[in-house]
Structures are given as structure tokens and as C-alpha cells.
Amino acid sequence: MGCRIRIAQLNLVVGDVLGNADRVIAEGLSARADGVDLLVFPELTLTGYPPEDLLLRPELLQRVESALDRIREECRGITLVLGYPLRTVGGLFNVAGVVRDGEVIGEYAKQHLPNYSVFDEKRYFQAGSTPLVLEHLGLRIGLSVCEDIWQEDPTRQAVEAGAQILININASPFHVGKRAEREALVARRSGEHAIPIVYANLVGGQDELVFDGASFVADGAGRILHRAAVFEEDRPTFELDDEGRPLVGSTSGRSASVFDGDAMEEEASVYGALVLGVRDYVRKNGFSGAVLGLSGGVDSALTLAVAVDALGADAVEGVLMPSRYTSQMSNADAFEEAESLGVKAQLISIEPAFRSFLSMLEPAFEGLAPDVTEENIQARCRGIILMAISNKTGRILLTTGNKSEMAVGYATLYGDMAGGFAPIKDVPKLLVYRLARYRNLCSPVIPERVLTRAPSAELRPDQTDQDSLPPYEVLDPILRLYIEEDEGVDAIVARGYPAEIVRRITRLVDRNEYKRRQAPPGVRISTRAFGRDRRYPITSGF
Known part of the structure; x- marks a missing residue:
């Protein structure tokens, strides 16, 4: 029968x-x-x-x-x-x-x-x-x-x-x-x-x-x-x-073309997961759309593309928030990204707010040299602006930090970490670049120089990520071994990585658990994501 x-x-x-x-x-x-x-x-x-x-x-x-x-x-x-x-x-x-x-x-x-x-x-x-x-x-x-x-x-x-x-x-x-x-x-x-x-x-x-x-x-x-x-x-x-x-041959099911067959390209599968994760989080939680900050960097560019592919251009809003350290190239690239994706984008300078905070804090900071504190104030000015727009419009704020940054604490609490959902939270920096290039194969939406210029938070003059971190070609493999494979310092050093760098990076990972506990949830794409996958104590003498 x-x-x-x-x-x-x-x-x-x-x-x-x-x-x-x-x-x-x-x-x-x-x-x-x-x-x-x-x-x-x-x-x-x-x-x-x-x-x-x-x-x-x-x-x-x-x-x-x-x-x-x-x-x-x-x-x-x-x-x-x-x-x-x-x-x-x-x-x-x-x-x-x-x-x-x-x-x-x-x-x-x-x-x-x-x-x-x-x-x-x-x-x-x-x-x-x-x-x-x-x-x-x-x-x-x-x-x-x-x-x-x-x-x-x-x-x-x-x-x-x-x-x-x-x-x-x-x-x-x-x-x-x-x-x-x-x-x-x-x-x-x-x-x-x-x-x-x-x-x-x-x-x-x-x-x-x-x-x-x-x-x-x-x-x-x-x-x-x-x-x-x-x-x-x-x-x-x-x-x-x-x-x-x-x-054989009796199926009436259909397949998504980019995922057909036995082999799924890593970039295609990860990108598909990010789009579905964002779409369902936004829609199932009843938000009208999404808003995010556009810096002209690759992280925000990729997040914008994912948001548009998930929700449609009309449901996404980008905000440029330059400071005294933001280059014109960054603003131009951010506007180009928004235009190529059909997204509304507006520019709101944080300079007036930044000057006001520096003036307010001048008595408290008397005799103290500028340091990362002033950088964090800029990030928190941006967080206030984005959260205000999110509250007013009913659109969820998407953060744009990647896994490499979250691992070592290269992010500001109540600043660039402020938001409701973190689409690329589990995506290492090198994979961010690969995903951006993959998305450009579908249609060119991310300017080429965003993919080739040195990454920078632009929070002080001539800043680059590598002022504070080793090259991502070194950082990301160390993080993978320590976070996803639970290898210790000695084992990672034995693989050929410099001992001083390994010790510094693993200490940063351990020290910044408190930040990650306060980060929004994000799409899991690896075998060991921060959150329900990896439950480490904040206070620890290990």
C-alpha cells in the first residue's frame, strides 16, 4: 500500500x-x-x-x-x-x-x-x-x-x-x-x-x-x-x-538555492543564520523595526546589511554620530552603505554633548591625564542618542560589536554595548570581513575601502584597533582556542603563539566576564558562544 x-x-x-x-x-x-x-x-x-x-x-x-x-x-x-x-x-x-x-x-x-x-x-x-x-x-x-x-x-x-x-x-x-x-x-x-x-x-x-x-x-x-x-x-x-x-524523486519540498547540496559555504550559512535570528527576534518580540549606529566601519556595515535583509529597508534606520575624531571618509562610507541599501540615515553630532560632559567633569578630573575615560564618554553619548531614538520609534537598538571585541572587553558598557540585540556578537572579526565580502557578492552594498582600511574606534587621534590589540590574524585563533576549545595558556603557547600575548589576551577574557553578563543577547553561530553556552563566574580566583 x-x-x-x-x-x-x-x-x-x-x-x-x-x-x-x-x-x-x-x-x-x-x-x-x-x-x-x-x-x-x-x-x-x-x-x-x-x-x-x-x-x-x-x-x-x-x-x-x-x-x-x-x-x-x-x-x-x-x-x-x-x-x-x-x-x-x-x-x-x-x-x-x-x-x-x-x-x-x-x-x-x-x-x-x-x-x-x-x-x-x-x-x-x-x-x-x-x-x-x-x-x-x-x-x-x-x-x-x-x-x-x-x-x-x-x-x-x-x-x-x-x-x-x-x-x-x-x-x-x-x-x-x-x-x-x-x-x-x-x-x-x-x-x-x-x-x-x-x-x-x-x-x-x-x-x-x-x-x-x-x-x-x-x-x-x-x-x-x-x-x-x-x-x-x-x-x-x-x-x-x-x-x-x-x-527517490517523490519530494515536493523546495530548497533555498544558496544552501543546496551536501556542501554549505560557511559564509552563506552564517549569514543566513544571522538574518533569520534578527528577523525572528525583532518580529516575535513585537518591535516595529531596528535602529543602529553607523560608524563607517565593517561591523556596523555588516550589521546594517543583515538588518535590511532580515526586516526590509523601510524598517531599519541608521544614525551617524561623529565626534571631533571621526574622519570624513567614515561619514562618507556610512552614508554610502545606507544609500546602497535604501535605508534612512541621519547625522547627529555628539560633539556638543561630549564638550558638555568634559566641562561638567573638569573639576572632578583636575590634575588627571586624559585616558580611556574620555573615549568611553563618547561611546556613552552615542548610546544615549540611539536609545532615545529606539524609545521614541519603538524600533529595537541593534548593537554592532563582534565576538573578538566582546571577548577582550574592547567595548564600552552603556555605550556601544547598549541595545536590545547583538546580531554579530558571536562572529569573530576575521569572519566579519568574510561575511561582508560574501554579502557584496550578492549585491555590492559595503564600500571596498571599508574592507581594506585599518579598523578603528575613532575615539582619539589616529587610533587603530591594533594600538590596543594584536592583529586579528593572531587574536582570533587564540580566542577560539581559549573560548571554544577550553585550551589553557601553555597549550596555546605550544601551538606557536607568543607567550606574552597569550597571557595578556586570556587575562582580558577572564577580566571582562562582568561586561558580557550585561551585554544584550545575540545570534549563536559557533559551538561556544557567550551566554547560555559559556557560564563562567564573574568573581573567580581561578
Whole structure:
């Protein structure tokens, strides 16, 4: 008889149980009309992922129960696989439930609860221990949830229980290289057990996390079939034969062209994640658009391009805020960036405010030489202006600092760190340049000299970043080893980096934890981002 399956790769909203249920019902009715037999949704479909401490609120679970009642009543004539939290006498479980013709005919409890990196599931859930295999149109279908596919036991249990095909529902967040890593793992698991695997993933931005979708099907020989789109909703549909084998060429899903195939360019994938992360953070939190400061530098230029691609030019506003140290070249480049992207930009000099603060503080600073204090005052003047525009317009303020700066504290609290969201917070400086060049391949929006001139905060005469920091070609690899790979000073020095520089940089990273705790959230694109990934104490004698 065979079976027609569709993956509903959806962008859901955390906590909006009723709205997510509406999406499930609409997708179910549409799929039924298209002749789909089995419709598969992502992990924790009804609550969104990760719901975090919302799971501690009894009202959330009550809403989940009501939503399931609606889905059971309104989605008949089709079988649904969807995720939700389930409370039983044994505790709270992360389950994949199967709904058919008004009944929940089976519920599989996730066995492996990730408690590393960005995951904290053991705080909320109890682990399941048994497989679930159900018959559907003559096929025996096994279920698993996300992390279960990364472990051996759940797949083996399903096969031993007679499963002919395994459905794995996911909320797997993006980081560089994650898509290829997933596909390789699932293909290997599929080939080891000679069982086709349907991998259904969530798509969308949720605070720091971006879920890239990229759902797929692996056949029993470990080949990848039927890839879904990346960074957007999609509904790939495919046929199984009577033995549960996916038929090649039956998909109706579409793919985002720049991400097709086995290889995703790093720049393309990161840029896509940044755009989706900004779009969903702004829209899901109800902001009317975004505002950001334009300095003429590469960081603000890239952030502007991402914001426009995420929200549209009409929803983005740029503000130039020159001081006595700002070059005419910087202003010209900033205006050119705004014009090329069709963005409204205005110039508001901070010089009157800067002079006023210096005058006000002159008695307090008497006998003290100028230093970084005066530089920080300029950054804070700009922060006040941008926050005022944000408050008045209802547009969120996007900060423009990159990961290299955030790591070593090369940023000013209540100045350039002021804002609601930090799109490139997890993007090292060298990658910023690569992303800017990648964006210019799509259409030239960032002036070439922005990419070739020495980077500078322009807070004192003839300043460059390298007055305070080693070259980024040295800095970024040291930061990667220390932050993302947890290597110590001696190990990094052994790789050939100068000991004095390594010690200075690692001390800066440790000393500036207090700044990062006060920074806005930003899109996670690496395996170790500042925030929920890396939780170091501010006060530490380590």
C-alpha cells in the first residue's frame, strides 16, 4: 500500500501554545487535502523550543492539554506526529505523540536528555526508557526525539521492536558545520541498522538560538534523500513503498538555492543564520523595526546589511554620530552603505554633548591625564542618542560589536554595548570581513575601502584597533582556542603563539566576564558562544 509522508518544518513561537496548535491544525487539514497519510512536526511542537522555565508553570501544561484536545477533534483522517511536554505520575517527559482520528494512539518519551552546551533538559524532564513502534498502513514505524538519534540505544531498541522506519523529531540549533554533522550521523545510524530515518527539524530564531531546519530523509543504505530548505519553513513530501523504503524523486519540498547540496559555504550559512535570528527576534518580540549606529566601519556595515535583509529597508534606520575624531571618509562610507541599501540615515553630532560632559567633569578630573575615560564618554553619548531614538520609534537598538571585541572587553558598557540585540556578537572579526565580502557578492552594498582600511574606534587621534590589540590574524585563533576549545595558556603557547600575548589576551577574557553578563543577547553561530553556552563566574580566583 505504501505511505505518503510530509515533514512540517515550521517556525513556531515559544510559549504560544494556542497559536502553535492553530498551526498544527492548519497544516494537518492542508496535508490531508493533499493526500498525505502521515504528517511529522518538530520536537516540542506545542510549546516551541526551548520553553525553559515556562515548563515550571502549571498553566503551560494546562494549555498543552487543551491544545491536544482541539487537535484530536479537528484533525481527523490523517495521522500526526508532534512533540509536547507530558506530565504523568512519573514526572514531566518530553514526548513525541501520535494522534489519529480523535485519539492519541501512542506517546514516546525522549530517553537521552542533553545537558551540555545550550541544553538544560535534565532541569525539567525525566528520561524515558522504552521504544515505541506503531503500525500505520501496514508499516511499523518507530519514534525517537532529537538527542536519541545521537545515541545508539534508541535506534537499536526500535529496530529490535520491529520498526521498518524511524521518525526522529528535532529542535536542533545551528552552528557552523552542524548540517553536515547531522547528516553524517543519521546516515551512519541508518546504514548500521538498515532502517530509513525521517529527520524532522525545527526552523526559526529563539533568543540566541537559530534553528536552521534542513530536515531530510536517510534511506536504509545511509544515503540522504529529500532535503528540506534551510533557514525557512518547508514541507517536503515523499512516498514510502510497501516495505517502508523512501522512493527517490517523490519530494515536493523546495530548497533555498544558496544552501543546496551536501556542501554549505560557511559564509552563506552564517549569514543566513544571522538574518533569520534578527528577523525572528525583532518580529516575535513585537518591535516595529531596528535602529543602529553607523560608524563607517565593517561591523556596523555588516550589521546594517543583515538588518535590511532580515526586516526590509523601510524598517531599519541608521544614525551617524561623529565626534571631533571621526574622519570624513567614515561619514562618507556610512552614508554610502545606507544609500546602497535604501535605508534612512541621519547625522547627529555628539560633539556638543561630549564638550558638555568634559566641562561638567573638569573639576572632578583636575590634575588627571586624559585616558580611556574620555573615549568611553563618547561611546556613552552615542548610546544615549540611539536609545532615545529606539524609545521614541519603538524600533529595537541593534548593537554592532563582534565576538573578538566582546571577548577582550574592547567595548564600552552603556555605550556601544547598549541595545536590545547583538546580531554579530558571536562572529569573530576575521569572519566579519568574510561575511561582508560574501554579502557584496550578492549585491555590492559595503564600500571596498571599508574592507581594506585599518579598523578603528575613532575615539582619539589616529587610533587603530591594533594600538590596543594584536592583529586579528593572531587574536582570533587564540580566542577560539581559549573560548571554544577550553585550551589553557601553555597549550596555546605550544601551538606557536607568543607567550606574552597569550597571557595578556586570556587575562582580558577572564577580566571582562562582568561586561558580557550585561551585554544584550545575540545570534549563536559557533559551538561556544557567550551566554547560555559559556557560564563562567564573574568573581573567580581561578
